[in-house]
Amino acid sequence: MKKISFILSFLFLNISFGQVTYREKTSLLGSPFEITVVANDSLEGKKYCESAINEVKRIEHLISDWIPTTQISQVNQKAGLEPVKVDTEVFNLVERAIKISKLTEGAFDISYASMDKIWKFDGSMTQMPTPEAIKKSVEKVGYQNIILNSQEKTIFLKNKGMKLGLGGIGQGYIADKVKELLQKEGCKAGLVNVSGDINTWGTQTNGNPWNVALVNPLNKSKVFATFSFI
Numbered sequence: 001m002k003k004i005s006f007i008l009s010f011l012f013l014n015i016s017f018g019q020v021t022y023r024e025k026t027s028l029l030g031s032p033f034e035i036t037v038v039a040n041d042s043l044e045g046k047k048y049c050e051s052a053i054n055e056v057k058r059i060e061h062l063i064s065d066w067i068p069t070t071q072i073s074q075v076n077q078k079a080g081l082e083p084v085k086v087d088t089e090v091f092n093l094v095e096r097a098i099k100i101s102k103l104t105e106g107a108f109d110i111s112y113a114s115m116d117k118i119w120k121f122d123g124s125m126t127q128m129p130t131p132e133a134i135k136k137s138v139e140k141v142g143y144q145n146i147i148l149n150s151q152e153k154t155i156f157l158k159n160k161g162m163k164l165g166l167g168g169i170g171q172g173y174i175a176d177k178v179k180e181l182l183q184k185e186g187c188k189a190g191l192v193n194v195s196g197d198i199n200t201w202g203t204q205t206n207g208n209p210w211n212v213a214l215v216n217p218l219n220k221s222k223v224f225a226t227f228s229f230i
Helices: 042-063 071-077 088-103 110-114 131-137 167-184
Strands: 020-028 031-039 146-149 154-157 189-194 197-201 210-216 219-229
Touching: 020 042, 031 042, 031 167, 042 071, 042 088, 042 167, 042 189, 071 154, 088 110, 088 146, 088 154, 088 167, 110 167, 167 189, 167 197
Parallel strands: none
Antiparallel strands: 020 031, 031 189, 146 154, 189 197, 210 219
């Protein structure tokens, strides 16, 4: 999750039944972020979008492993040394990730961040890594070595060099939390898109469900499927 940088923000109004659709696009967490809300007017829409962006920033400063002062970064820094006390929110998210790891028998593992980067996808690799190099690169990966203390709300990584990265679960979590926050603030409908992790509630101003298009990965100018959130 890289440093926040705003790249674009714009207003999109669709006046229908006394409501407007307000949308902002920007870059958060080092990835595209889009929030669309249905509001009574543009001022209310802007307020909702600001709340959403502030919620993303709040969570980023808890769980990012790019920002050295976050709680997850502190857990990584103390790997093999001592447990780190974290907020209940952070603890619960890591606990959920470990449950998913158990269900998938390790196919999903937030300790993947411990891997040595032996694979390169910029065209510079001239040969495959050796079996020994591959084995060594993952020797510090293993959700079984993430030790949680539910009473103290601490997280401890048993081995030095272990690292947690919540990118695989964090973006969907953020989308859920943004939806939850805006609903509490009275926003009746919206769509939040955190780099492809999408959540919606309510309907568009015309009463139709929110529609999402899937882009053809081999031809990004074409859509090969659409579906509606009901």
